[in-house]
Amino acid sequence: MSALTANRNTKERQARLRRYPVLDEEIMYAGGLAAIDSNGEVQMASDTAGLIVTGVSTEYVDNTGDGEYCTVKTGCFLFANSSGNPITNAHVGRTCWIEDDNTVSSSPGTNGIEAGKVFEVDTDGVWVEVGADVNAVPVASAANALDDQSGGSASGTQQLAAVGATNSADVSAAINNNFATVAAEYNAVVAALKAAGLMASS
DSSP, X not given: OOOOSSOOOOOOOOTTEEEEEBOTTOEEOTTSEEEEOTTSOEEEOOSOTTOEEEXXXXXXXXXXXXXXXXXXXXXXXXXXXXXXXXXXXXXXXXXXXXXEXXXXXXXXXXXXXXXXXXXXXXXXXXXXXXXXXXXXXXXXXXXXXXXXXXXXXXXXXXXXXXXXXXXXXXOHHHHHHHHHHHHHHHHHHHHHHHHTTSBOOX
């Protein structure tokens, strides 16, 4: 193709709507949260490893015969609030997680599948901004806290102490304190990432 020399009738579509091939044997239900797998096939959202929630299914699709497509819409939608891990007004603006295809949770569950961002909480449930653009930040794999067995004491000032020559005196206490400080700071970072919804729980 070459540069335009005349007006072009460019096709346009609503950016909120996307069509995906449906997972083999899957049945899609209108109004349920929809997610794609690593093959780009859509299915009803669940707490299953590797899924990315892309929106809400707009139609009923029975793919038992294979070859079907489903239209998925992004936007702000109302879902049921988890009874076991309820979302409150304190979670507004934060990530919420998939409990099932029509229920969202304040807990990342087993696999940390993001539903979207909490927009509002009311007596009817949770309004969630859902879509691939909302969930663009990947959730890091879970990291375990460091088990500090050094016996040292963390400085509490984010500072590592200078350690002198080890052949002139016993400096093990200073070394152990440094190890304890590193462990404490690392664990604080992991806890903050999990609280912000940027890292899955262990």
